[in-house]
Amino acid sequence: MNKKKLAVILPGTGYTPFMPLLFYAANSAEERGYEICWVDYCPIFAEAKSRGADGMNAAMEKAFQYAEEKLDAIRYDEYETVVFIGKSLGTIVGAKYAAQHNCTPDQVWYTPVPEAYEYVKGNVLAFMGDRDHVMNAEEARKKAAEKNLPLHVYPNADHSLATGNTLTDLDILKDVMTVTGEFLK
Numbered sequence: 001m002n003k004k005k006l007a008v009i010l011p012g013t014g015y016t017p018f019m020p021l022l023f024y025a026a027n028s029a030e031e032r033g034y035e036i037c038w039v040d041y042c043p044i045f046a047e048a049k050s051r052g053a054d055g056m057n058a059a060m061e062k063a064f065q066y067a068e069e070k071l072d073a074i075r076y077d078e079y080e081t082v083v084f085i086g087k088s089l090g091t092i093v094g095a096k097y098a099a100q101h102n103c104t105p106d107q108v109w110y111t112p113v114p115e116a117y118e119y120v121k122g123n124v125l126a127f128m129g130d131r132d133h134v135m136n137a138e139e140a141r142k143k144a145a146e147k148n149l150p151l152h153v154y155p156n157a158d159h160s161l162a163t164g165n166t167l168t169d170l171d172i173l174k175d176v177m178t179v180t181g182e183f184l185k
Helices: 020-031 040-071 090-101 114-119 137-147 168-185
Strands: 007-011 033-037 082-088 106-110 124-129 151-154
Touching: 007 020, 007 090, 007 151, 020 082, 020 106, 020 168, 040 090, 082 090, 082 124, 090 106, 090 114, 090 168, 106 168, 114 137, 137 151, 151 168
Parallel strands: 007 033, 007 082, 082 106, 106 124, 124 151
Antiparallel strands: none
């Protein structure tokens, strides 16, 4: 059987692939023999921020189309293992793509958006803070339990898994990367 592995990195609207969660997740995957595929639709959102909600909705659709084109080009049959690693909006992009294209990559969700839970398929590992402004932690716990997926919730952490205390934030990042590394095969 083919032993190649692929990690697809899917950023959030303002969280680029080179910010800590995604940067270290990609490094961790690479250390475990994964090829890395960066899907960087961040410039699409930079253009849309000044256009309000309508502009952001249009940007989300455009970002999904961009990601879809990039993901469609991957020859999944060449890989034994594929994992989508998403942050915020990237969680819905990966989950929606997997559901609509009938593929089952493993998925790592950093601060998932509520809509991602609608598309849960396969092995999913999720992380969030209990002070996330995008999704209520109790609602997330309920959805995770319904879908039987592990959800790690960090106290006093926001949508970036940050608390405002540098050493606490580094401890959270270390824990997230340890658990992520164990999840990666």
